[in-house]
Amino acid sequence: MKIFRCDGCEQVVYFESVRCTRCGRTLAYLPDRGVVAAVEAEAEPAGDAAGSVVWRALSPAGGHYRPCRNSTEHAVCNWAVPAADADDYCRACRLNHTIPNLDAAGATEAWHRMEIAKRRLLYTLLGLGLPVETKAENPDGGLAFDFLADGTSAGPVFTGHNDGLITINIAEADDPFREKMREQMGETYRTVLGHFRHESGHYYWQRLVEGGPRMDAFRDLFGDERQDYGQARDRHYAAGPPAGWWEHHVSAYASMHPWEDWAETWAHYLHMVDGLETARAYGMTLRPVPAGAEPEPALRANRLNLHAFDDLMKAWIPLTVALNSMNRSFGMPDCYPFVLTDTAIAKLRFVHEIVEGHARAG
8 A cells, every 4th residue: 555645734644534634635535546635626617417516636636526426425435536427436336236224223334344445455456457347347247346234135144256246244344243253263364354355356266267278277276176165165164174274375264165265365465465565655674683693684665576476475574574573562463373385375476477467468
């Protein structure tokens, strides 16, 4: 994630910010330019619908935008719509297929948390040059989201993916529920953003891998995805992961089935590229100095080539060690509770090659 600033007063602001805490200016994310910008209302340009709010971006590039409908009606979105775009919804909200029942207690707040995580996912996907299309734009290969709650459908809501439709149980936005599930499932890491990244992995497996020229290479690394998924799932939940699963997988869940191995590895790759982009934006320099030893050569994140996998790994390992050490200094659990073996790294390299290959082809 890049660092953003208010165009009015230079205050550092966040990707999710809607108002500058220093000068009070309205902020919005401009997806066509990839920046959070200060905006101010002005007279609507000719041709816009009567009564619509039109913003002028205060950044040097300027431009006219409108607030997304989910901003004006529900205050759950901070992405803007270019004024020339006839759609009421921003690029992120157009992907929504089903939103929660907002009459239910706490539903709007839960949906807002979901939207924040979804936008962080989309920021990374768009930055990597991956296809992000709605079902209207691409009926066969588009992406959509359902945000559902238990008790409002035929049965319990299971977070998952089916042919481009990603379903998220909005209970995952509740910290106590998510922590309970994390303990019950024996997971070391469970976040809303992690769910989005994992499920997007299933989607992009269909878009970028299935039936393509690298299927044999996929099966060599991840296994044969044609094995029965239902049987693999039942076996996993009945007996748990196989002994020594960490020697080959990034997580215990990844050992269930090749599809889950790919999705977990994909999610892990997105963790890496977003984390390293943030480190680079802040100009972080890592120079570990073990007790009684000479300092390691300085590793400057702002010099990383994020298109080179070896550079990614060279920076990622010391960064995660530093982050975990910092958390332990505050008495907190490790923020990165993973160990990457050579096999897991080979799978991450495969994901990187798929992503980079698509970017080059595009």
